Amino acid sequence: MSDRLARVTLLRLAEPGDTVMGRLVASYGPEAAVGQIRERALDPEFTRWFVSSHRRSPAGSQDGQPAARLARMLASWSARLETADAARDLAEGEWGGARLVIPGDPEWPTQLDDLGDSRPHALWLHGEADLRFSCLRSVAVVGSRAATPYGTHIAAEFGAGLGERNWCVVSGGAYGVDGAAHRGALAGETATVAVLACGTDVAYPSAHHQLFAAVRSQGVLVSECPMGAHPTRLRFLVRNRVIAALSRGTVVIEAAVRSGALNTAKHAIALNRHLAAVPGPVTSENSAGCHRLIRQGTATCVTAPEEMIELVGAMGADLAAEPRGPVLPRDQLDPETRRVLEAMPARIGVGPATIAVDAGVDLETVLSCLGGLAAAGYVERGSRGWRLRPEHP
Structure with missing residues (x-):
């Protein structure tokens, strides 16, 4: 089995962001990792690492739990391996117009290596744009799915403003802020990247079928899920790490206190990426999460695309003009x-x-x-x- 086929297989075996599988692949390589799962026998050294790093207490009755947990994970991977067909997945993906990129390929964004053991094993891409080149100058725009008219207006303005200045917009293709940011970016000629929580052949939400078609023609759809995979709540949260890792910085536009957009913000912080937030009305619950980020000093307050570019751009070269009143x-x-x-x-x-x-x-x-x-x-x-x-x- 080649490295490429092994990585296609891994997309079927483990859920995105599985750090245990990530450590197994990092330690032994994709082909050897699949081989151990096929044999239903992990390397003893790996088992010792897992038990020691997941032990709840130095000694006592809890010691056997990590080993049992790893055994259950191995059983789950093995069960999925029985139905996995890497050659078929690769052929179906390419037949549908998608392409697979893996670490080491020219189009692979090396900034994803910052994710460590949670780095995707491979990515399915569907679109005209080059992912690596597009993400060299990119900003993640995220926010509430249930966005207010204010939120969708600001998101569209940021999408269009970033695109006009040749900055790629990275978002999740969801309702609300995501969709508005993509549409704003599509108004120009700069690529936009939509990171999905499902296969690139699955239009979710279905109402964004035309939007995804437009992204494919001017940008690129990205997914670490195999073809035909449908979204789950966990996949939505886990894909946020990819959105944060691909971009130079993340701006949050409208986020409630329990918004999924704040999950992306946490990933941006953990990855040492720039984080910004757009303020909203103090009476709006949809902006409460943004205000908290700003108040805690976690995010920089920005009110225009130029200010976001100043935050993530080259020092001294991408300065935003100071706002001035009208000249009388x-x-x-x-x-x-x-x-x-x-x-x-x-x-x-x-x-x-x-x-x-x-x-x-x-x-x-x-x-x-x-x-x-x-x-x-x-x-x-x-x-x-x-x-x-x-x-x-």
Whole structure:
């Protein structure tokens, strides 16, 4: 059995993120790991490692439990191996338009190695974009499935804004924030990556069938699940580690206190990735998780795509412009003229001498400024003196 076929087999044997299987593969390689499972006999050294690392107490009646647990895991892997057919899986995947990438392939994102023993054994990809190249400049956008109009609007703005600046959007393809972020990114020409909790041939949610078709044409669907696999709650949570690992940083847009998006945030923190959160109304339960991340200092507060790019981009090269208010015509006035203008009454006209006292300048300065202010439409002269025009610029 080749390394590639062995990894396809492993996708059938263990659930995504299984760190015990990950350690077995890291220790002996994919082919040897499958061989041990086929023989229903793990290497004694591996068994000793598992027992010692999972023992609940140094001594006592609990010592036998880790060994029994490992035996149950081996029995489960062996049962799945009886029905696994790697050659068929590989042929069906390629027939459906998907491709398999494994560690060492040119398209394999090496940042996934940061996951350690929970690193995917292989990935099924379906789409036109190159996964590794797309993720070199990528941001994960995650949030509530039950997003408010505010949340979907902000997610779409972030997706479009990141895409316009050639940053790839990585998300989970779910309802709410995920879908809005993907659609925003698809508005431009930059790739977007959807990491699924099911096989790439399964459209879940089914209402996103057209969205996934658009992602395949401009980006790529990613899954560590075999063909035909359907999502489970555990797979949704476990795939979040891949979303966090693929990207340079994660931004959370609308997340309740118990939102699954906070699970992605935890993975981002554990992987030493940048984490940001978008604030929302303080009365919104959907933003309570974001506010907690910001308040605890875990996440950086961002309000625009440019700020997120500044956080994850090259130091000094991707700085966001400081927000400024609108430039008013009076901002172009020199300081003395502005002081004269500020001293002008709004209703009752006054003489130049009074204006000079209020403005703190000499009379000659006031007289030289009044002509220019009148010509610009700021002030007018009435029967009783100078005053502001009712609708001055």
